[in-house]
Amino acid sequence: MEKISILGFILAILYFITTELACNGHTRIDNNVQSEQKALIDFKSGLKDPNNRLSSWKGSNYCYWQGISCENGTGFVISIDLHNPYPRENEYENWSSMNLSGEISPSLIKLKSLKYLDLSFNSFKAMPVPQFFGSLKNLIYLNLSGAGFSGSIPSNLRNLSSLQYLDLSSKYLDDIDSEYLYEINSEYFNNLFVENIEWMTDLVSLKYLDMNYVNLSLVGSQWVEVANKLPSLTELHLGGCRLFGSFPSPSFVNFTSLAVIALNSNHFNSKFPEWLLNVSNLVSIDISENQLHGRIPLGLGELPNLQYLDLSWNFNLRGSIFQLLRKSWKKIEVLNLARNELHGSIPSSIGNFCNLKYLDLGGNYLNGSLPEIIKGLETCSSKSPLPNLTELSLYSNQLMGKLPNWLGELKNLRALYLSSNEFEGPIPASLGTLQHLESLNLGLNEMNGSLPDSIGQLSQLEQLDVSSNHLSGSLPDSIGQLSQLQVLDVSSNHLSGSLSEQHFWNLSKLEYLYMDSNSFHLNVSPNWDPPFQVKSLRMGSCHLGPSFPAWLQSQKNLQNLGFSNCSISSPIPNWFWNISFNLQWLNLSDNQLQGQLPNSLNFYGESQIDFSSNLLKDLFLFQSKGQMTTFTELAFVGNPDLCGAPLATKCQDEDPNKRQSVVSDKNDGGYIDQWFYLSVGLGFAMGILVPFFVLATRKSWCEAYFDFVDEIVRWLFRGRATYAKNHPRRR
Structure with missing residues (x-):
């Protein structure tokens, strides 16, 4: 009996404790829910939302509001994603309909579990990055790119020790389609700068850093030492940051995790930084549009993980393309060395680049002819050379000889740019088998023969340029089948023959038509209605x-x-x-x-x-x-x-x-004529009416005036009579 009493007492105490805890816990959860909801409502009240994008932000179930995600079970807000889904540069109307602006309320500090914040591509027109962002200590992801912020980036972001992803970048106006520039206010682009970047060393969890077009000109060479101290950094994007001078080297290379480095569009004036060859994890290197000079290191071709290399538009980088392309380049997918001073001929070993998707060697001093046969049949699993190549650009070099047949075997090719060389011979009919080809540019060469009829089989072709060659014969009717064609340039050749409506019958997307400096004879009906609406049309020397x-x-x-x-x-x-x-x-x-x-x-x-x-x-x-x-x-x-x-x-x-x-x-x-005639008329009227009214109202003046007139008349008659008497008429 005593044992039962003790057991009952214990159960009663446990019931009381659990009930109390449950009630208090439920009260705390209710309080937290109300706090989170109020913080979001305060945040919304500071925003300008002209198109009511946040119309779902009402009611108590805030976890289902647009852009909001909550932690399961607790109701704590962990994510706010209000990025504008439309790119401003080419979908301006859609972008403006989803655009948010206004003020960012510090009520976000109350969201203690917030880990993800994305406000990118809105327009907070030249306002500074809020200081209180440095108090959101649980943030893992912060994206403010292209949202119109300006001023100095606050150094208290150093408090975000859990931050893994930071994007403060901006689009650059040169990247924007000129058609939309007039609609875009520069305030919609981040105009940020950093005076001292040392605070970033506290972001020990950072994996991704994008500060494209943030002004780092005051930072000097600090950036490389700071980045070298971030143990988890895998991607570094500092394009267009006004960095200049020699490319800095770290005191010791500690980029153990670095896979992507992009430093394009700066002003580095030095040799290629060879310390990058010691970063074996590198997947992507972009140092294009700088002022690098000297030789391109052959060791780049031996980086085991390199997939992307862009050193274009440096103008003064040198090297032998024959030696460079004989390296292994095991995983290379994009290789852009355009607009430099490369020389030599292209080796047949290029066919071994089984993963290569994009190759641009344009604007160099390459010479010789393209190899008649390239390797790759044994190396690549598809048993075809360059099986993944989608774009091949060899324009503006000194290449010569005939075009090899293997060009027609690049089954995934979408763009072929061979203009401004010295290629000769006929255009291979095998090019007509490239069913994915969208752009074909063979202009400014020495090619002869006729344009092959197989060109009409390129159903995806958008641009065809064979201008400034020595092509002869007639234009094939099959050209009219190219329903996707936007640009057709056959100018400055020796083409002739009749052009009928058949040559244009399906060219509904054509915008640029250049047929000048040939001897065509247009033979269409008087009421022909072309299927196209062109912007530019040149048919000089055609009949x-x-x-x-x-x-x-x-x-x-x-x-x-x-x-x-x-x-x-x-x-x-x-x-x-x-x-x-x-x-x-x-x-x-x-x-x-x-x-x-x-x-x-x-x-x-x-x-x-x-x-x-x-x-x-x-x-x-x-x-x-x-x-x-x-x-x-x-x-x-x-x-x-x-x-x-x-x-x-x-x-x-x-x-x-x-x-x-x-x-x-x-x-x-007629302004002067109108006033002239008006003044004459008024003067004539006044000259008659004024004397009339005066004589009518003054009888004595009137009698004196007419006596004077009578006297003059009598005098005239007497004079006339005297003259007649003294000068009789002759008969």
Whole structure:
């Protein structure tokens, strides 16, 4: 019995304790939930959300609000992801609809479990990075890239000892499509700087650091020592940070985890930093767009994990491409050595680069011919050379010889740039088997023969440039099948023959058409309606006449037009001047155009025009609208019957002063003539009415006035009678 009493007493105590703990625990959880919710509401109240992006932020279940994630079971907020999903540079309208701005409330400090904060690509227009971010001590991820912050990056971010990912980068205006620049305020780009970077050594957990286009010019060479002290750092992005001088070397290399280093678009003026060859974990190196000089180390080809190397646009890096490409490059996928001073010929061993996706050696001094046969059949599992290559750029070198057939075996190739070399011989028909090819540029070479009909099989082709070669024959009808084609340039060859509607029937995406300096004869129906809307059209030296091409009337986006020497002998139709206001460049020279130019030519801005060597006639008077002053005499010479400014030839009976007066009178709109006639009329009326009213109201003046008039009349009659008496009429 006593044992039962003791057991009951113990159970009662346990029940009381557990009940008390449960109740208190539930109360604490409720308090925490209310605190987290209030912190989020306060944060939202400081934001400007014109398109109601945060419309879901209402009610008590905040863990389901857009951009919010909570810890399971506790309701603690662990993630706020409000990044703008649309890139501002090419989807401006979508970006603006999702854009947040305003103030960032310090209420975020109350979110004690917050680990992830992403506010990137919004527009906090030139506000500084909030100091209180340094108090969010549990943060693992912080992304403020491209959100418009400015000023000095606060050093108290050093308190974020758990931080693994930090992105304070910005886009650079050079990376933005010019079409969207006018819509983008510079305040929407981070304008941050750092005076002293030592505080970053406390970020001992940091793995990813992106400070692209943060101004580090005051940091000097400190950055390399700081990065060397971050034991977990795997990615370092310091592109466009205004770093300059010699590329610094650490006192000892401790980059045991570093896999990615990107220092592009700076001003380093030194040799390649060979200490990087000791960082065996490197996967990616980008030191493009600097001023590096000297030899490219051959040891780069032996880095066991290297997949990406970009040393382009340094201009002064030297080396033998034959020696470089004979190294193993075991995992290389992207190799960009363009715009340097590489020399030598390309070895056949390049076929062994089984993982290579992108190769750019353009703008160097490579010579010799491409190897007729390349290795790789035995090495690569696909039993084909360069099986993963998608882009091959060898433009602007001194390469020569015929194009090898193995180019047609690069089954995944999307872009082939071989322009500005000395290649000769025919274009291989095997290129027509590259079903993924989007860009083919063979311009500025010495190639001959005809354009192969197989080109029409390239269903994905967007750009075709074979300009400035020695191609002959006719243009294959199959060109008209290229439904994705945007650029077609066959200019400056020896091509001839008839161009029918079949050549263009499916080119609905065509925007740039260059066929000039050939001998084509356009043979289309008078009511032909082209399937394309081009921006730039050059067909000089093609036979388009004798009538001015009526199909041109359908081209509403035209900015550049070249119809010189096209055997056109008709007047310029009136509808042409309705589409000319968008033209920035116009050449209608060396035809037999007739008729009179309009007094007012409406072109776009500082346009360049050429009407020379035609049969235009009559007086040509400019009514200046700003841009007209840029037109020179050379634009109109060679028209025997054309006279007037800006030509030196004066028209008959042309008085410059009189012409100026006439133009001035026209500009005055008859203002002076109207006042002249009005004043004459008023003077005439006043001369009659004033004396009438005076004589009507003053009887004595009236009698005296008419007595005076009568006396004058009598005097005149007496004089007349005396004259008649003294001078009788002769019979």
